[in-house]
Amino acid sequence: MNLKKIRKDVAVVGAGMTVFARRLQETGKEMAWEAAKMALDEAGLTLQDIDAVIMGSAPDAFDGVHKKGDWLLDGAGGTNKPYMRVFIGGGTAVFAPIAGWWHVASGMFQRVLVVCEEKMSSVQPHAQSAFGHIWDPILDRPLKPNLVWIFSMEMQRYMYKYNVRYEDIALVAVKNKRNAVGHPCAQLADPNITLEDVLNSEPMALPVRRLDISPPSDGAAAIVLVSEDVAYEHTDTPVWIDGVGWCIDTTMWTNRDLAFPKFVARAAKMAYEMAGIKDPRKEIDFAEPYDPFDYKELQHLEGLLLAEPGEAAIMTREGKTQRDGEFPVCPSGGLLGVGNPIAAALGIKIGELYWQLAGKAGPRQVKKDVRTGVAQAWGDLMQVSSVVVMRRR
Amino acid sequence: MTKKDKFGPPFNPRGKPLEANEMEKIPHIRAKAPAKYAWAAGTAMSRFLEELKNGKIIGRLCAQCDRVLVPPRMFCERCFKPTTEWVYLPGTAVVETFSISYIDQNANRIKEPILVGTVAFDGAPPDCGIMHYFGEMKPEELKIGMPVEPVWKPQNERVGSILDIKYFRPRKK
Numbered sequence A: 001m002n003l004k005k006i007r008k009d010v011a012v013v014g015a016g017m018t019v020f021a022r023r024l025q026e027t028g029k030e031m032a033w034e035a036a037k038m039a040l041d042e043a044g045l046t047l048q049d050i051d052a053v054i055m056g057s058a059p060d061a062f063d064g065v066h067k068k069g070d071w072l073l074d075g076a077g078g079t080n081k082p083y084m085r086v087f088i089g090g091g092t093a094v095f096a097p098i099a100g101w102w103h104v105a106s107g108m109f110q111r112v113l114v115v116c117e118e119k120m121s122s123v124q125p126h127a128q129s130a131f132g133h134i135w136d137p138i139l140d141r142p143l144k145p146n147l148v149w150i151f152s153m154e155m156q157r158y159m160y161k162y163n164v165r166y167e168d169i170a171l172v173a174v175k176n177k178r179n180a181v182g183h184p185c186a187q188l189a190d191p192n193i194t195l196e197d198v199l200n201s202e203p204m205a206l207p208v209r210r211l212d213i214s215p216p217s218d219g220a221a222a223i224v225l226v227s228e229d230v231a232y233e234h235t236d237t238p239v240w241i242d243g244v245g246w247c248i249d250t251t252m253w254t255n256r257d258l259a260f261p262k263f264v265a266r267a268a269k270m271a272y273e274m275a276g277i278k279d280p281r282k283e284i285d286f287a288e289p290y291d292p293f294d295y296k297e298l299q300h301l302e303g304l305l306l307a308e309p310g311e312a313a314i315m316t317r318e319g320k321t322q323r324d325g326e327f328p329v330c331p332s333g334g335l336l337g338v339g340n341p342i343a344a345a346l347g348i349k350i351g352e353l354y355w356q357l358a359g360k361a362g363p364r365q366v367k368k369d370v371r372t373g374v375a376q377a378w379g380d381l382m383q384v385s386s387v388v389v390m391r392r393r
Numbered sequence B: 001m002t003k004k005d006k007f008g009p010p011f012n013p014r015g016k017p018l019e020a021n022e023m024e025k026i027p028h029i030r031a032k033a034p035a036k037y038a039w040a041a042g043t044a045m046s047r048f049l050e051e052l053k054n055g056k057i058i059g060r061l062c063a064q065c066d067r068v069l070v071p072p073r074m075f076c077e078r079c080f081k082p083t084t085e086w087v088y089l090p091g092t093a094v095v096e097t098f099s100i101s102y103i104d105q106n107a108n109r110i111k112e113p114i115l116v117g118t119v120a121f122d123g124a125p126p127d128c129g130i131m132h133y134f135g136e137m138k139p140e141e142l143k144i145g146m147p148v149e150p151v152w153k154p155q156n157e158r159v160g161s162i163l164d165i166k167y168f169r170p171r172k173k
Ligand SMILES: [Zn+2]
Pocket: B062, B063, B064, B065, B066, B067, B076, B077, B078, B079, B080
């Protein structure tokens, strides 16, 4: 792999997102348009300035419309331009911007719009009906699985292997739902939530309880990526994408190590090498790991090599990962607090890194001075991870 | 304080949230997508399913990395070489992880929890197994590392399905 000779540095110069909600009246196209327009407005650009468009969206089954790429095209602003949809399930939120990055880093395009959209409410009665189609038809589906099962099993194995207490995991849900109070798009912000609320919430598939899970959402988000050649024409505070990585493990999930996500570590090492990061714990100031479940924030921090296996729970208990702590994690409020419209989590992962590093996060701005952040997403059949390192220079 | 002062970007994000019952009041279209499928089980899994009918668990050996792959595959995804031989396993297993589920497939709440998890088969590497149900135990008795054995359906009821195993129960000494 050549991670050194990238042709062009790539900066984020604008971001936008819709509100995240259980149901939105807007269509997928309308949501994509709203988010794309906000990102273009912040960058001071119009669609005419954009050379190419990347669309990210998760399973077609949510919409009941195949080939969602062209279904969403007009709202994403891709008409009459080089355009492609990328999709690696939940990992799409951070993978779509990686696809945008390589379009610009290659030197082919100077200004690229990345739009992610998810409308999970169309499928009736619940998004679970669509999730049923991701399991292996021969081995898994006859057992009538619910998608929560696999997370529950992974959480159980993680707790067992690294001796992690449920009470520490539940603190992640408390932190993120409180952090989300400062977010104008938030679906599940709760300034008063306590640890007891999470511990006493109704059992789903134990050890997973209702408040350990992020909700299904509708929403869209977008960012504008530009080449180093034009970045300062658009803003005084470009935020640079200095490292990208991605990696996928086998689809045979019953043959995987469910306690430590090796594929996250591989993706992180790739991104860190590209960014010239040797000691991630010292050189990274804050993180937006993918947190659809509270234990995933911990497991992903460990996969990102920002904590030893099992240590992320202790960091959480000690308050280090709070917004004003020594290593803020999910200052956006994360998927647990802002909502989880799969691919549109772009807005709470890459979007938040951009706003934090540009010093524009308002009441969500972390206390310490931050120069380097890492965002990560996770998806397909719980097997793929995408990682992006961003810096202010 | 305006909304713009109170929140950082994104400023004034748009979108109109709907309550569940509002869906009936706004213009909308309903449809079903009644697609039906018949999946061929393939070379490796067909044999695996046939052996289930016989009350046997079978894997495939990758001579290169010395793993007995269960579920079996005709190639090893790591070595990217053909697997070389069929290996019968005793069928006994160990609980790798589990869940005590109070929801069914469609997220409906259920009273009696489903005990489900993954097992690793004896004779295969750790992490090499399948997902299945557990039975003949109380939820609080289910533990990682517990030795278990399959409980088969009566032979004349087996059809070559993962459901030919009813569940795994604590292994009798
Ligand atoms: Zn092999």
